Amino acid sequence: MKRADNFNAGPAALPLPVLERIQDELPNYGGTGMSVMEFSHRSAEYEAIHNDAQTRLRRLLGIPDGYQVLFLQGGASLQFAMLPMNFLKPGEKALYVLTGSWSQKAADEAGRYGELLIDDWAKQGGYRDIPASIAGDDPSLRYVHITSNNTIYGTQWRALPKTTAPLVADMSSDILSRPVQVEDFALIYAGAQKNIGPSGVTVVIVRDDFLETANSDVPTVLKYSTHAQANSLYNTPPTFAIYVMACVLQWVEETGGLAGIVERNQKKAAAVYDVIDTHPNLYLGHAEKRARSEMNVTFRLPSDELTKSFLAEATERGFVGVKGYRTVGGVRVSLYNAVPVEAALRFAEFMQDFARRNG
Structure with missing residues (x-):
């Protein structure tokens, strides 16, 4: 079988050994006589897969205690709105650093919920560069938002900034591609479909003390706390996508x-x-x-x-x-x-x- 040299920007290439494993397990996972796609998300079989994906991601990224790992839906685009919905109110301020189209979209959504400070230095330069520094030490800031890698323009924060204000990052296109000090961030979100799995599941890593400050007047299913308290099983999660992600994470561990x-x-x-x-x-x-x-x-x-x-x-x-x-x-x-x-x-x-x- 000839495989294409796949350089798609997302959904992107998956490891061939993972695809072959999925093919083998698809009709009969672990001798159950059922596909993973047929499991109840409340079953012991699926819960083991779900928890395995969390454990492997924690281990690979070095996620410390005091952080929740959530598996959500809606991609990064939903996070553009869900983040400010949970952590921004009228009269409160957040800093958005514009380094590409997706950070602009995130800022556009956040502007509906609170006051934004915009760092558009990179935008003024045609999105060719990344700021050497940002003004992230203002104690009045609710959070600072960056996009760690910019798929459209091909730029990346080679050194991720540190701030005294809570730092939030959209890492959709470079999560698990390099070491990250997770403890420098209050919240990280990433669509899985570029580096850690297929489309359909979004990873959110959120620090407990930041989560405790979230707004209460948010629809139940859009509260991070709802999903944290339910181990991302409040409603039916994207079970097959999470299974594939677990397979990808195991492949990462087995290949160095x-x-x-x-x-x-x-x-x-x-x-x-x-x-x-x-x-x-x-x-x-x-x-x-x-x-x-x-x-x-x-x-x-x-x-x-x-x-x-x-x-x-x-x-x-x-x-x-x-x-x-x-x-x-x-x-x-x-x-x-x-x-x-x-x-x-x-x-x-x-x-x-x-x-x-x-x-």
């Missing part, structure tokens, strides 16, 4: 853990960025070098015609998902955890070949 992920991700990103740096007149990288994302490499070619030619050849060679986001254009190569190093090397070789013929 987070250290192995970091090593492979660095190799992938270096392979593609080295070609960009070798041919700077042909491959016009969007991000400043200090802000380059290891997850999403973005660049253009000198003309629309050459860009179209590049994308057409990439498709012919079996590379999937490398067209830039619809509002930005150009080329985007997403190198999430499950993308094999060999796939990135093949794409880098294609880039070199294209440069020899068109540079």
Whole structure:
């Protein structure tokens, strides 16, 4: 079976061993005679899967005691509203650092609930860079919100900021791709569909003392506390997506853990960025070098015609998902955890070949 070199930005590649395991277990999980998709979410069989996913995520990310790990639905887009709904009121202030389209969407939602302070330094520069510092020490701030990686523009906080105000991060596109000091954050949220699983489940990691300050006048199903008290089983969770996530997390542990992920991700990103740096007149990288994302490499070619030619050849060679986001254009190569190093090397070789013929 030939697998595509899948560089989709999300839903993204899943590890082949995980897909093969799912295929094997799909009709009869653990000798139960049922698929995971058929389990009651109140059953002992599903509860074991659910808790296993939580335990593995805690272990891999080093999540300390005093934090809740929630499995929710609605993607990061629901978190854009759920976060301020729980932690912001009229007259209260939050700082939103704009580093891309998704942080802008998060700010747009938060503006419905309280007063926003906006750091738009990166926006003014065309989202090519990440701020060297932010004003996160104002004691009147309810929280500070960042987006750790920007899929559309290919920028990333290479060093995550520390603030005295509670720090919140959307880590949808780089969670579990590198070490993170979870204790520096009051809340982290991430859609699973890029690095840790399939679409359908959203991970929220929230500190207990921050959770205790949440607003009470929130619909029950939209309260973080509701899901924390019920172990994310208040209503029917996305059981199959959580099962797949547990499988992915086990694969991470069996292939070198987070250290192995970091090593492979660095190799992938270096392979593609080295070609960009070798041919700077042909491959016009969007991000400043200090802000380059290891997850999403973005660049253009000198003309629309050459860009179209590049994308057409990439498709012919079996590379999937490398067209830039619809509002930005150009080329985007997403190198999430499950993308094999060999796939990135093949794409880098294609880039070199294209440069020899068109540079």
